Amino acid sequence: MALIELEHIVKTYDLGLSKVPALRDIHLQIDRGEFVAIVGQSGSGKSTLMNIIGCLDVPTAGRYRLSGRDVSELSDDELADVRNLEIGFVFQSFQLMPRASALENVELPLIYRGVSKKERRARAQGALDLVGLADRMTHKPAELSGGQRQRVAIARALVTQPSLLLADEPTGNLDSKTGEEIVGLFHDLHGRKNTIVLVTHEPKLAARCPRAVRLVDGLVIADGPGVKVAMGNAEALGAEAVAQLLAAQAATVQR
Amino acid sequence: MSEIAAQASGVRLRASAWSERARRVAIARLDDLRLAFASLSGHKLRSGLTLLGIVIGVFTVVSMMSLLHGLQNSIDKNMGGLGADVFQIQKFPNFNFGALSPEILRRKNLTVTQALQLRDLLPQAKQVGAEVWEFGKEISAGKQIDQGGAVAGGTAEFFTNNNLPIGSGRGFSEAEAMSASRICVLGAGAVDVLFPNGDAIGQRVRLGRLELEVVGSVERLGGGPLGGGNPDNLIAIPITLFLELYGTGRSVNITVMAKKHDEMQKLQDLAIGAFRRARGLAATADNDFEMFSNDSARATFDQLAGTVTAASLFICALSLLVGGIGVMNIMLVAVAERTREIGLRKALGARRTRILMQFVIEAVLLACFGGIIGVLLGFAGTAVAHFLTFPAEVPAWAIALGLGVSCGIGLLAGIYPAARASRLDPAVALRDE
Ligand SMILES: Nc1ncnc2c1ncn2[C@@H]1O[C@H](COP(=O)(O)OP(=O)(O)OP(=O)(O)O)[C@@H](O)[C@H]1O
Ligand SMILES: [Mg+2]
DSSP, rough: OOEEEEHHHHHHHHEEEESEEEEEEEEEOOOTEEEEEEETTTTTHHHHHHHHHHTTTTOOOEEEEEEEEEGGGGGGHHHHHHHHHHHEEEOOTOOOOOTHHOOOOOOOHHHTOOOOHHHHHHHEEEEEETTTTTGGOOOOOSSSSSSHHHHHHHHHHHTTOOEEEEESSTTTTTTTTHHHHHHHHHHHHHTTOOOOEEESOOHHHTTSSSEEEEETEEEEEEEEEEHHHHHHHHHHOHHHHHHHHHHEEEEEEOO | OOHHHHHHHHHHHHHHHHHHHHHHHHHHHHHHHHHHHHHHHHHHHHHHHHHHHHHHHHEEEEEEEHHHHHHHHHHHHHSSTTOOOEEEESSSSOOOOOSOOOOHHHHOOOOOOHHHHHHHHHHSEEEEEEEEEEEEEEEEEETTEEEEEEEEHHHHHHHTTTTTOOEEEOOOHHHHHHHHHEEEEEEEEHHHHHHHHSOOOTOOOEEETTTEEEEEOOOOOOOOTTTTOTTSSSSEEEEEHHHHHSSSSOOEEEEEESSSGGGHHHHHHHHHHHHHHHHHOOOOOOSSSEEEHHHHHHHHHHHEEEEEEEHHHHHHHHHHHHHHHHHHHHHHHHHHHHHHHHHHHHHHTOOHHHHHHHHHHHHHHHHHEEEHHHHHHHHHHHHHHHHHHHHOOOHHHHHHHHHHHHHHHHHHHHHHHHHHHOOOOHHHHHHHH
16 A cells, blocks of 8 residues: 555645646655655645645645545644654755754654653754754754754654655755755665655756656656656756756666 | 453553653643743743733732731721720711711710710610720820820720720729829830839829829730820820810710620610610600721721722722733734744644643733732732831732632633634645745
């Protein structure tokens, strides 16, 4: 049984005067232990899709089953528990609490698990250590660089050791080297049987994923091995150089 | 055997599940409290201003109640000086709101003769006495001068009817009281001032133009300044001598002692009839005198106290209402300001009740804090009243009421904003700019 099953998912934002179709008819299955990249142009519906997968938002139409359970049948509190116990979410805009330190930010999801303060501390420190921020624990978000903030957000998503990690552009604010490191971290997690869904603009990162899905205007138009989908995406973006590079890569893989 | 073991382990399992639950709830509430403290201390000025209504409300009720409570205690301690089984007949009412009516002002004086007549007409009484008072007189003995003493002119019953036990020496006899004997009995305070180093009995004191022999002194009474200044600064002289000294054109008070406390009411009824005859009133005329006892004075005071209590409770309720609205307003502002934070908390797995609790606890803490400040100010006000020698005393129930009501207000005012926060949609709240 697939971990994530999306059938005919539609999400329309009703703005009163007009309706914005963010997702039009999404079919997608993701199995336990997969590592999937979602690519697509800005406004193609990637974040909207991630919010629905992460049980933060509900689709306008269609059915979403998570571990076989129909999410639309879960109560508000049950959804909160799913988010707390099963999902780690890295938000596109970090969503850190400005007045709390890095450590307190990372502790936050553990508060809602009933973990005692001492244990929370220890686990949050471990998570910050993992993302290389051991020396910035007491800093407030405003005292951190963009990349450091992003890493705090990642540490917060990892601290609960979720079985499903959702990351919306987790490398958007990082230089390519740090970005590679973070993606390396995700690959490690994937190696430990975690399911990971990652939104990215960078074809290079998508190409490293076993599977990638490409969205255009709220529709899935490509779903396949990361290398191939990323290449198509790069062409669509007109980044010919990247496409050629990736084509060469694909050729070597095939050989 | 195995069944019992299974049952026992079932019980243990349930018990441990329960204690695990309790542990989690305890951790959760502790976290909520910590959070509430942090967010309130992040907005000290705003929180402080919000509390003004509650502070004023609680301060009003605590300080008013402490004044009344103190007054009540002091009245119980030395109420008009009357003994418990004694009532007094006098010309004017004791407490009066506004001006006295012309009928009351036209009343004729009560006289010693009428007191003696009442004594004959009311054999059911244990004793009937008469007395008159002057205040702020100077008494001297050689170079020692006692200022501001109270001068009482009384019959022989004066000491027992006024609950003034003779400490040493004696009181006056009936004959001395009626023949203007030049004797006196001093209060303990007056003895202190006039005879600082020695016995007063047999010594002479000067009062106005007269020289009097001290025949006795009253036991030390103590007590506050209410009920006519220091009750120990007293000189009692025969009533006939008093009238000679200060003039006869004054009304005397007549004091009547019952044989038993249960007979008080009956005796007062009889006394009205008897005294009407002594005054020669026509059958249709109204009583032209007043009667009061400790009980009736207490009843009058209680009535007054009730009015003041009701008024201060009203002010208190009004300011608490304003305070409650303030708390609700600030909590609504807090929820609006922290929409993103709430969205984030929900996104990270906070259930509705957690968000609800977080804000309710914050509101209760805020309001309770106002209550505490109000109580502390009430204590400060009481200390000031003490400094001004007013016998104020904070009753425990006023503290409990102040704190309890303010916490309740916090709860009431916090629930709606907290419920609103708890129902926010995480995806929408996170997008809030
Ligand atoms: N709350 C909203 N109300 C109205 N329209 C919205 C809302 N959120 C998203 N949209 C619209 O839905 C579409 C998809 O938005 P979404 O945020 O999913 O894009 P995206 O693929 O994540 O883009 P980006 O790469 O820039 O993050 C866009 O056209 C956007 O304008
Ligand atoms: Mg996005």
